[in-house]
Amino acid sequence: MTILVTGGAGFIGSSLLRQLAPFKERLVCVDKFTYAASQDNVPDNVELYMADLADEEAVRYLFEQETFTDIFHLAAESHVDNSIKDCKPFIEANVIGTVNLLQLALEKEVNRFMHISTDEVYGSIEDGGYFVETTSYDPKSPYSASKASSDHFVRAYGETYGIPYFITNCSNNYGQNQFPEKLIPLFINNIIHNKPLPVYGDGNYTRDWLYVKDHAIAIDLVFHRGRNKETYNIGGFNEWKNIDLVRLLCKKMDSKLGRPAGTSESLITYVKDRPGHDLRYAIDASKINKELGWKPSVTFEEGLEKTIDWYLANSDWLQHVTSGTYQEYYKNHYGS
Ligand code: NAD
Numbered sequence: 001m002t003i004l005v006t007g008g009a010g011f012i013g014s015s016l017l018r019q020l021a022p023f024k025e026r027l028v029c030v031d032k033f034t035y036a037a038s039q040d041n042v043p044d045n046v047e048l049y050m051a052d053l054a055d056e057e058a059v060r061y062l063f064e065q066e067t068f069t070d071i072f073h074l075a076a077e078s079h080v081d082n083s084i085k086d087c088k089p090f091i092e093a094n095v096i097g098t099v100n101l102l103q104l105a106l107e108k109e110v111n112r113f114m115h116i117s118t119d120e121v122y123g124s125i126e127d128g129g130y131f132v133e134t135t136s137y138d139p140k141s142p143y144s145a146s147k148a149s150s151d152h153f154v155r156a157y158g159e160t161y162g163i164p165y166f167i168t169n170c171s172n173n174y175g176q177n178q179f180p181e182k183l184i185p186l187f188i189n190n191i192i193h194n195k196p197l198p199v200y201g202d203g204n205y206t207r208d209w210l211y212v213k214d215h216a217i218a219i220d221l222v223f224h225r226g227r228n229k230e231t232y233n234i235g236g237f238n239e240w241k242n243i244d245l246v247r248l249l250c251k252k253m254d255s256k257l258g259r260p261a262g263t264s265e266s267l268i269t270y271v272k273d274r275p276g277h278d279l280r281y282a283i284d285a286s287k288i289n290k291e292l293g294w295k296p297s298v299t300f301e302e303g304l305e306k307t308i309d310w311y312l313a314n315s316d317w318l319q320h321v322t323s324g325t326y327q328e329y330y331k332n333h334y335g336s
């Protein structure tokens with residue numbers, strides 16, 4: 001078996017590669033190596049190709065070099081704030097990239113197409129309920145609109161041409177190897193460097209958080225035991241208001257860095273809100289729990305401790321991914 005993992009040099013893709021690495025399948029990773037990727041994220045026993053999935057010829061070339069039995073599709077532009085600045089890279093990577101990959105999966109008759117998506121396709125849930133697999137799509141940001149579109153194309157290829165597929169929609173992930181632009185790694189990095197912690201709006205926005213390794217375990221489980229053409233919601237049963245999460249993170253960082261209590265909290269700065277900011281994401285992960293027996297293996301406190309410890313032990317990685325080349329790529333695509 002040869003498994004293709006797209007976006008394996010990014011945050012969740014590399015966690016999935018570490019999850020799959022001990023098994024006997026041959027692993028191939030394709031990645032464009034955007035600012036969010038790092039070769040250091042990829043385990044040693046993985047064959048690496050650099051290609052842009054939005055480039056149909058490049059995708060075709062890859063499928064001429066290799067015969068893939070299955071595909072885990074994670075490659076994407078993934079940061080909401082960037083999609084607000086410019087949505088075109090999101091259309092190219094997330095929509096065109098997915099369709100190019102589906103087309104080759106169809107032509108080469110791959111066994112399974114695992115599409116890794118987000119709970120953000122369901123929009124914002126503000127009445128105290130939860131997103132279930134049948135919740136109507138209602139994306140609000142350009143990022144979630146592009147992911148919703150990619151989900152629709154996966155289902156369309158499944159229904160129209162019969163490609164076997166699974167879709168997973170997961171809540172906010174945190175953990176090692178996440179580029180420091182999203183809330184948790186950005187704030188860890190800023191605290192280390194005594195920089196302000198920009199909390200958007202009043203900080204009363206709610207997200208469900210899942211440790212990335214538990215997401216990788218869930219994807220692997222769906223791959224082996226999921227039912228064809230099914231969607232599985234994945235979440236941490238772990239909702240936090242941003243400001244409460246930030247305060248907890250500050251407390252833990254003070255203690256890890258040996259700084260007086262309150263040092264990190266003093267860096268909190270309330271800034272202008274994100275346009276169209278979704279108030280609450282809340283996932284009901286009971287289907288994957290009941291059907292496949294999955295549940296998170298670590299508590300949020302444990303996962304956060306592991307995450308902080310990893311960033312403190314890997315200052316070289318942090319330095320590297322925030323250095324020249326990466327910054328240059330980012331500036332060229334999204335401005336400063
Ligand atoms: P990431 O930004 O850390 O990594 C994305 C990877 O995709 C990078 O390595 C990047 O170089 C690669 N990539 C981007 N455009 C590409 C292209 N055109 N061709 C080839 N490679 C390309 O993102 P992540 O957080 O690891 O997210 C991975 C997937 O999981 C995404 O599809 C995302 O929508 C989904 N997801 C993320 C979260 C989260 O909290 N981060 C939650 C649920 C679902």
Ligand code: TYD
Binds near residue numbers: 181201205242
């Ligand atoms: P983020 O990590 O960007 O994930 P998403 O937008 O996909 O949920 O943001 C998580 C929450 O934190 C979201 O409500 C926006 C907020 N946030 C801030 O308040 N400040 C920041 O600097 C960032 C990056 C996010």
